[in-house]
Amino acid sequence: MSEPTSAPRPTALRAIHEKAGAALVDFAGWLMPLRYDSETAEHKAVREAAGLFDLSHMGEIRLTGPDAARALDHALVGHLSQVKPGKARYTMITNADGGVMDDLIVYRLGEEEYLVVANAANADVVAEALLERAAGFDVKVTDESAEYSLIAVQGPRAVEILAPLTDADLDSIRYYAGYEHTVAGVPALLARTGYTGEDGFEIFVRPADRAVEVWEALVAAGADKGLVPAGLSARDTLRLEAGMPLYGQELTSDLTPFDAGLGRVVKFDKEGDFVGRAALEEAARTARPRRLIGLVARGRRPLRRGQDVLRDGAVVGSITSGAPSPTLGRPIAMAYVDGELDTTTGAFTVDVRGRGEDVDVVELPFYQRQA
Numbered sequence: 001m002s003e004p005t006s007a008p009r010p011t012a013l014r015a016i017h018e019k020a021g022a023a024l025v026d027f028a029g030w031l032m033p034l035r036y037d038s039e040t041a042e043h044k045a046v047r048e049a050a051g052l053f054d055l056s057h058m059g060e061i062r063l064t065g066p067d068a069a070r071a072l073d074h075a076l077v078g079h080l081s082q083v084k085p086g087k088a089r090y091t092m093i094t095n096a097d098g099g100v101m102d103d104l105i106v107y108r109l110g111e112e113e114y115l116v117v118a119n120a121a122n123a124d125v126v127a128e129a130l131l132e133r134a135a136g137f138d139v140k141v142t143d144e145s146a147e148y149s150l151i152a153v154q155g156p157r158a159v160e161i162l163a164p165l166t167d168a169d170l171d172s173i174r175y176y177a178g179y180e181h182t183v184a185g186v187p188a189l190l191a192r193t194g195y196t197g198e199d200g201f202e203i204f205v206r207p208a209d210r211a212v213e214v215w216e217a218l219v220a221a222g223a224d225k226g227l228v229p230a231g232l233s234a235r236d237t238l239r240l241e242a243g244m245p246l247y248g249q250e251l252t253s254d255l256t257p258f259d260a261g262l263g264r265v266v267k268f269d270k271e272g273d274f275v276g277r278a279a280l281e282e283a284a285r286t287a288r289p290r291r292l293i294g295l296v297a298r299g300r301r302p303l304r305r306g307q308d309v310l311r312d313g314a315v316v317g318s319i320t321s322g323a324p325s326p327t328l329g330r331p332i333a334m335a336y337v338d339g340e341l342d343t344t345t346g347a348f349t350v351d352v353r354g355r356g357e358d359v360d361v362v363e364l365p366f367y368q369r370q371a
Contacts, residue, residue: 007031011056012149012208013215020229028120030057033231042234043326046196049226050155052218053235056208059123059145061116061130067137068112074274075133076104077257079267083108088176088193091265092257093126098279099253100260102126103245105193107178115189115204119247133275149211153218153227154200154238156369161222162201166190170201178202184217186210195235197242198369237323240332243294243365249305249320250292250334256283259336261292261364288339290317294366295333295359296325301352303333303359310356311346319350325366332366333359 008026011017017024022033033054035042045051063071069081078091088107092100102122107115118126127143134141153162159170168181168190178191189204205211219227236246245251250260257263257280266280297303303322308315317337325332333350337343349356 011054012211013054013056016212016215017054017229022229022231025232027232028057030120032057033229035231035233036229039231039233039237040326042228042230043237045226045228046155046198046230046234046238047327048156049228050153050157050161050200050222051196051228051230051234052215052222053152053154053230054211054215055150055152055202056148056211057120058150059118059120059126059143060148060150060204061118061123061127062142062144063114063116063130063134063139064142065112065137065139067139068114070272071130071134071137071139071141072106072114072116073270074137074272075130076106077266077274077276077280078106079270080106080108080114081270085110086177086179088178088191090176092251092262093129094256094276094280095253096276096279098256098276098283100247100251100255100257101129101253102247103251107189107191109178109180109189122247144206147206147208149205149208151203151205151211151214151218152194152196152200153203153222154194154196154198155227156199157222157225157227158198158200161218161225161227165217165221173201178204184214186214188214195242195244196238197244197365197367198238236321237326240321240323240334241325241327241365241367243334245292245334246321255290256280258283258288259290259292290336291339291341292320292364293317293335293337293343294362294364295319295322295335295348295350296328296362296366297331297333297350298358298360299331301331301357303331303350303352303357307333308351309335309337309359310349310351311341311343313349315351316341327367334364
C-alpha cells in the first residue's frame with residue numbers, strides 16, 4: 001500500500017491564477033501556474049513587452065549577526081563578504097566533493113544581514129546546510145520561505161510598468177542590486193534580477209498575502225502595455241534561450257560548477273576554508289570531464305532532455321534541456337558532451353526516437369537582449 005502524499009501547497013495568488021484560467025500543476029511541492037493560455041504567446045510577450053510571474057515557490061533564508069559574512073564565505077563557493085549592502089551575487093552551495101547542491105542568489109541587505117534565495121526543490125536542504133555550516137559563527141539562520149511571496153515582472157517594458165507603482169528610482173537600481181522600497185504601497189525588497197534573459201525586477205513581499213495587492217496593481221498598470229501573466233512553461237523556454245542552467249538538469253550534485261562552465265563563481269581568493277574547497281581546487285586544475293554546449297536543430301522535430309547527442313554516428317553526450325525556441329523559430333537544447341571533444345568538426349545529430357536529427361553546435365546563450 002503506497003504512502004499518502006500531501007497536496008501541493010498553494011501560493012497566496014492561487015485564486016487570481018484560477019480566475020485567470022491558469023493550468024495549475026504540482027511543482028516541487030507547490031501548486032504553480034504552468035500556463036494561462038498559450039505558452040508561446042507568454043514567451044513572446046516577455047521578449048517584446050512584459051510578463052508577470054508568481055515565483056513564490058522559491059526559498060528565502062535570512063542570516064543575521066556579526067559573523068553573517070564569514071559564515072556565508074565558509075558555507076558557499078562565493079566571496080559574499082565582498083558584496084556591498086544593496087547588492088546581490090549569483091553563487092552556489094556545494095557538497096564536500098564539489099558537487100552542486102543548488103545555485104543561489106544572495107542579497108546583502110545590511111552589514112550583518114543577508115537573504116539567500118534557493119530553488120524550490122532545494123530550499124529545505126539549503127536551509128539545513130546553512131544552519132549546520134553556521135555552527136561556530138555568531139550568526140542566526142532563519143528559514144523565512146513561508147513568510148514570503150515573490151513576484152517577477154520581466155521584459156523590455158518592465159520599468160515603464162513598475163515605475164508609477166514604486167517609490168524607487170528604478171534607473172538607480174543596477175543589475176543584481178536590491179533595496180527595500182514600496183510597490184503599490186506594500187513594503188518589499190525590490191531587486192533587479194531575473195531568470196528570463198530580459199531586464200526586469202523581482203519583488204519580495206512579506207507578509208505573503210500582500211502579494212495580491214502588488215499583482216493586481218501590476219496587472220492594471222500593464223494592461224495597455226502588453227503585460228501578460230506567464231507560467232512555468234514560458235519561464236523555462238525563456239531561461240533556456242538565455243542559456244541559464246536549471247538545477248536538476250544542467251546542475252546536479254554529481255556535477256561541479258566547472259563542469260557547467262560556471263567555475264567563475266568559485267572564489268579561491270577568500271580567507272579560510274569553505275565546504276568543497278579541496279575538491280573544487282582539483283576540479284579547477286584538471287581537464288573538465290564534460291562540457292555544456294548549445295544545439296540548434298536544422299529541422300522542426302523537438303529536442304528533449306535525455307536524448308543522445310552523436311558526432312559522426314557515435315554517442316558523445318546527452319541533452320539536459322530542450323524545447324522549441326519561439327525566438328529563433330527552431331528547436332534548441334543544451335547538452336553535456338565529452339570535455340575534450342572537438343565540436344568544430346564532424347556531423348552532429350540528436351537521436352530523436354531512433355532517427356538522427358541534424359543539429360548545429362552554437363555558443364551559449366542562444367539569445368542575448370540588446371543593451
